[in-house]
Amino acid sequence: MKIERQIEQIINTYSPAISSGEESLESILAMYPQLANELRPRLEAVIWLQQVRLSVATRPGFIHDSRKYLEAQIKSMPPHSFWQRLFKTLTPRRWVFNFAAITLMIISLGAVINDLILTARLSIPNEPLYSTKLVIEDIQLALTFNRKAKTDLYIQLSNERTTEFVELVLQGDYEYLPSATRRLESEITATLDSLENFPIHEQDNKQATLVKLRETLTNEIFMLNMLKWTSPPSALTGINLAIHVAQSGIVALH
Amino acid sequence: MPGKLDNDHELIKKAQRGDVTAFGDLYESHAPAIFRYLFSHLDNQMDAEDLTGEVFLKVWRSLPKYTERGVPFLAFLFKVARNILVDHYRKNNNLETKDPEEMDGYSAEVISEPIELVGNQIEHQKILRVLHRLRTDYQSVLTLRFISELSPEETAQVMNRSVGAIRVLQHRALAVLREELDNIGKHED
Numbered sequence: 001m002k003i004e005r006q007i008e009q010i011i012n013t014y015s016p017a018i019s020s021g022e023e024s025l026e027s028i029l030a031m032y033p034q035l036a037n038e039l040r041p042r043l044e045a046v047i048w049l050q051q052v053r054l055s056v057a058t059r060p061g062f063i064h065d066s067r068k069y070l071e072a073q074i075k076s077m078p079p080h081s082f083w084q085r086l087f088k089t090l091t092p093r094r095w096v097f098n099f100a101a102i103t104l105m106i107i108s109l110g111a112v113i114n115d116l117i118l119t120a121r122l123s124i125p126n127e128p129l130y131s132t133k134l135v136i137e138d139i140q141l142a143l144t145f146n147r148k149a150k151t152d153l154y155i156q157l158s159n160e161r162t163t164e165f166v167e168l169v170l171q172g173d174y175e176y177l178p179s180a181t182r183r184l185e186s187e188i189t190a191t192l193d194s195l196e197n198f199p200i201h202e203q204d205n206k207q208a209t210l211v212k213l214r215e216t217l218t219n220e221i222f223m224l225n226m227l228k229w230t231s232p233p234s235a236l237t238g239i240n241l242a243i244h245v246a247q248s249g250i251v252a253l254h
Numbered sequence: 255m256p257g258k259l260d261n262d263h264e265l266i267k268k269a270q271r272g273d274v275t276a277f278g279d280l281y282e283s284h285a286p287a288i289f290r291y292l293f294s295h296l297d298n299q300m301d302a303e304d305l306t307g308e309v310f311l312k313v314w315r316s317l318p319k320y321t322e323r324g325v326p327f328l329a330f331l332f333k334v335a336r337n338i339l340v341d342h343y344r345k346n347n348n349l350e351t352k353d354p355e356e357m358d359g360y361s362a363e364v365i366s367e368p369i370e371l372v373g374n375q376i377e378h379q380k381i382l383r384v385l386h387r388l389r390t391d392y393q394s395v396l397t398l399r400f401i402s403e404l405s406p407e408e409t410a411q412v413m414n415r416s417v418g419a420i421r422v423l424q425h426r427a428l429a430v431l432r433e434e435l436d437n438i439g440k441h442e443d
Contacts (some may be wrong), residue, residue, distance in 0.1 A: 004425040008406070012429075015400075028303035041432035048435060055416070056293040056401060062303060065284050070307055071278050135431050183385055 007039055011046055018043070019050050021161050063079055102118075124164045125176045125183075147198055148205045154191035155209070155216050162220040165242055167234050169227055177238030181245055188249040189219070221246045262327050269316050277317075281310050283290045284328065288335050289401040297382055305342060309335045314351055329411035332398065336412070380438075387434045392427035399424055 010032060015199060017023035025043050029036045120132040144150045161184040168176050191213055197205040224243045231239060260282070268276035287310055293302035312334050314322075320330060385393050391413070398409045399420075410420045 004421055007425060008421050039268070044433040046299040046400060048431070049396060052288060052385075053401045053403075055377060055381065056290045056302075058286055058289050058303075059299070061284055062289075066285070066303065066307055067278050067281050070281055070310055071274050073307075074274050074277065077314075110271065145395040177409075240309060 003035065003038055007035065007042060010039060011033070011042065014043075015046060015050070020048060026089060031125050049232070085141055114171050124167045124171075124173075125180055126171070126173045127167065137240055147194065147202065150196070150211045151191060151194040152212070154187060158184060158187035159216050159220065162242070162246075164224060166223060166227055169231050174235050174238055177235065181238065181242045185243060185245045185248075186250075188245065192249065210253065214250065217246050217249045217253070221250075251254065266317075266320070266327055269314070270320070277310075277314060280327075284331055285310065285403070286327075288331060291332065291335055291397055291402040292339060294385065295382070295393075296342075296399045297379060301342070302319055305335075305338055306409075309338050312338065322352045325411060326408065328404065328408050332402070332404070332408075332412040336394075384431070384434055386403075387438075388430060390428065391423060392430055395420060397432060398429050 010028065014023050014028050018025070020029070025040070025047065029040060029044060030040055116129070116132070117136060120129040120136060121130040123133050141150065141153060146154055147210070161180065165177065165180045165184060168180055170175070195206060195210060198209075220245055224239055224246065228236060228239050228243070262280065265276045265283075269280060285306055286413060287330045289302055289306045292305050293299060296302050296305070307391075309331065314333070320327075328384065385397070388396070394413055395409060398404045398412055399406070404412065406417050406420050406424075410417045413420065416424070
């Protein structure tokens with residue numbers, strides 16, 4: 001083991017000198033006569049390998065040319081990470097274009113959503129967007145925390161249900177009248193519940209809201225009665241039911 | 255060579271961030287050793303040139319996952335080169351000889367005169383004949399240490415062995431190589 005290490009050290013030390021011609025095989029062996037038998041064949045092998053190293057060297061210009069080729073190949077490959085891909089492929093002009101395209105897309109999407117909400121808000125029970133309208137109203141109610149504002153919103157919704165009812169009658173869609181009446185009833189009940197839960201320190205607000213509800217219900221009854229005179233007999237049952245619901249609301253208020 | 259290692263470290267960091275020129279510098283610094291390693295195992299200079307490019311392309315693709323704490327860059331390069339060489343041997347068992355027309359543009363620009371080329375080829379075949387008579391691990395240790403000029407530590411990392419084991423292997427391999435050179439000389443006489 002010791003000889004191996006010693007020989008390796010000699011080889012490492014004198015290899016460059018042999019390669020450059022500063023030392024010869026014999027001069028090194030003369031320095032280590034005790035190792036000559038072990039050292040000679042190995043140094044001869046090293047000299048042969050040094051010649052091989054020269055014969056397997058790259059041809060002139062290969063490294064320079066192939067470097068250019070390699071760099072071109074790499075540049076045509078997709079970059080490493082997502083961010084590198086993003087920053088590498090986008091020129092300033094492309095950035096502006098992408099920004100404009102995304103902005104335009106957001107504006108268009110906003111316009112479409114706005115349009116959809118407006119259409120939904122004008123829809124009546126026989127139309128496909130009516131369920132969207134109810135969801136929007138539920139969201140509005142969930143986001144209204146003030147008791148007075150919430151009760152006002154219920155009153156507004158009860159008025160909305162009456163308007164829908166009138167539109168259904170005018171369009172002749174009488175099969176939807178029972179469900180519309182049920183929704184009107186639930187809005188009136190919710191309004192009354194909300195009034196019930198008014199805080200004690202807001203009694204003035206409660207009074208004003210109460211008056212508002214009474215007026216709304218009276219208007220609704222008047223509107224429904226007017227509708228009764230102009231509608232065909234097949235619609236009368238539904239209209240009478242709706243009038244009865246509104247009247248019950250007034251009774252409950254008393 | 256601590257300066258060279260520091261420089262490599264900087265270049266690797268830059269290359270990992272997508273700097274192609276930094277990777278080109280790494281290529282220029284290490285491609286000759288990789289080429290010598292490959293060419294000392296192959297009978298065709300063009301194949302060695304192609305495979306050298308292939309090694310660096312593969313390394314470029316693996317750079318995002320590469321951490322210097324694991325394997326030093328040079329050892330990593332030679333491991334890739336060794337794998338590519340094994341793949342090349344496997345493929346070549348099933349392939350016909352490659353047509354020079356199929357070579358990439360730059361590879362076709364070999365400057366050597368035909369007579370010189372033939373002479374070089376004969377000499378190279380002789381070298382391969384000698385090396386191929388050695389055991390695979392002897393071939394590896396000798397080509398890595400004396401043809402690619404890797405240090406014993408780097409050779410140990412490429413070959414997945416201890417430095418002591420590399421020392422013993424080198425000691426034996428050099429002796430066997432000398433014997434083979436003698437044998438071939440006697441045979442040719």
